[in-house]
Amino acid sequence: MNTKLKQSVVKAGKGIWSSIPILLGVILLVSLISAIIPTSAYSFLFKNNYLVDSFIGSSLGSVLAGNPITSYIIGGELLKQGVSLLAVTAFIVAWVTVGLVQLPAESMLLGKKFAIIRNITAFIFSIIVAVVTVVVAGLI
Amino acid sequence: MKKEKSYSGWYFLGGVFLAYIVTLFIDSKKISSALNFFSTTIVKVIPIIFLVFVLMALTNYFVNHKTLVKYMGKKSGIKGWIISIVAGIISTGPIYMWYPLLSELKKQGVRKGLISAFLYNRAIKIPLLPMIILYFGLVYTIILTVVMMLLSVVQGLIIEKILSKK
Numbered sequence: 001m002n003t004k005l006k007q008s009v010v011k012a013g014k015g016i017w018s019s020i021p022i023l024l025g026v027i028l029l030v031s032l033i034s035a036i037i038p039t040s041a042y043s044f045l046f047k048n049n050y051l052v053d054s055f056i057g058s059s060l061g062s063v064l065a066g067n068p069i070t071s072y073i074i075g076g077e078l079l080k081q082g083v084s085l086l087a088v089t090a091f092i093v094a095w096v097t098v099g100l101v102q103l104p105a106e107s108m109l110l111g112k113k114f115a116i117i118r119n120i121t122a123f124i125f126s127i128i129v130a131v132v133t134v135v136v137a138g139l140i
Numbered sequence: 141m142k143k144e145k146s147y148s149g150w151y152f153l154g155g156v157f158l159a160y161i162v163t164l165f166i167d168s169k170k171i172s173s174a175l176n177f178f179s180t181t182i183v184k185v186i187p188i189i190f191l192v193f194v195l196m197a198l199t200n201y202f203v204n205h206k207t208l209v210k211y212m213g214k215k216s217g218i219k220g221w222i223i224s225i226v227a228g229i230i231s232t233g234p235i236y237m238w239y240p241l242l243s244e245l246k247k248q249g250v251r252k253g254l255i256s257a258f259l260y261n262r263a264i265k266i267p268l269l270p271m272i273i274l275y276f277g278l279v280y281t282i283i284l285t286v287v288m289m290l291l292s293v294v295q296g297l298i299i300e301k302i303l304s305k306k
Contacts, residue, residue, distance in 0.1 A: 026236045
C-alpha cells in the first residue's frame with residue numbers, strides 16, 4: 001500500500017472514529033423518542049387552521065426523526081383524519097430537513113452557528129415549500 | 141481547546157445514557173422498545189458507515205484541496221450547486237451518517253451553502269419516490285421535488301449571507 005493511500009485510509013478512519021460517540025448518541029436518542037411518543041398521538045395536535053396547522057406540522061416534523069417512509073405513513077394517516085395537505089406537507093418536509101434530535105451532532109461536526117441557522121431556515125422553508133407545493137398543485 | 145472538542149461527543153453520549161436510565165425508572169417497557177428500534181437501526185446503519193468511510197478515504201486520496209475548491213469552493217458557481225443537489229439526492233442512509241464527511245469537506249473549503257443544499261436534498265430519495273407517489277400522488281410529488289431542489293439553493297445562499305455577517 002503506498003503512503004498516500006495509507007494516509008488517506010488512516011485519516012478517514014480517524015474521522016469516523018471521532019464521530020462514533022455522536023452517531024451512537026443520535027441513534028439511541030432517535031430510538032428513545034420513537035418509543036416514547038406513539039404515532040396515534042399526533043393528530044390531536046392539529047386545530048383545523050391552515051396557518052396554525054402548518055406551523056404545528058413543521059414543529060412536529062422537526063422534533064421527530066427517522067426513516068422518511070414513516071413520515072409518509074403518518075402524513076397519509078393525518079390526511080385521512082382530515083388534517084390539511086398544507087400541514088402534512090410541512091410535516092413531511094420538516095421531518096427530513098430539520099433535526100432537533102440530530103442538532104447536537106450537527107453542531108459538533110459542522111459548527112454550532114451553521115447548525116442552528118440551517119435548522120431555523122429549514123424550519124421556515126418547510127412551511128414555504130408546503131405553501132408553494134400546495135398552491136401550485138392546486139392550480140394544475 | 142482541541143482536547144475539549146474531542147470529548148464533547150462522549151459527553152453527549154453520556155447524556156443520552158442518562159435519559160435511558162431516567163426512562164428505565166419511569167417506564168421500563170419503553171426501554172426495551174427503544175433498544176429494539178436501536179438494534180434494527182444499527183444493523184441498517186453499519187453498511188452506510190462503511191460506505192461513508194470508503195468515500196472519505198477516496199476523497200482524501202483522489203480529490204486534492206485545489207480541485208475541491210474549484211468545483212465546490214466560493215467561486216464554484218452553478219456547477220457546485222448541481223453537484224451538491226445531485227449528491228444529496230443519491231446519498232443513502234440517515235442524514236447524521238454524512239456529518240463526518242461533510243465536516244471534512246467544510247474544513248477543506250467547500251461552501252457552507254453547498255453543504256446546506258446537500259443536507260436539504262437528502263429529503264428527496266429516488267427509491268422512496270414510489271412510496272410518496274402512492275400516498276400523495278404523482279403531480280404533488282413532482283412539484284414537491286422541484287420546489288425543494290430550487291429552494292435548497294435559496295436556503296444555501298441565505299445561510300451564507302447570515303454566516304458572512306457574523
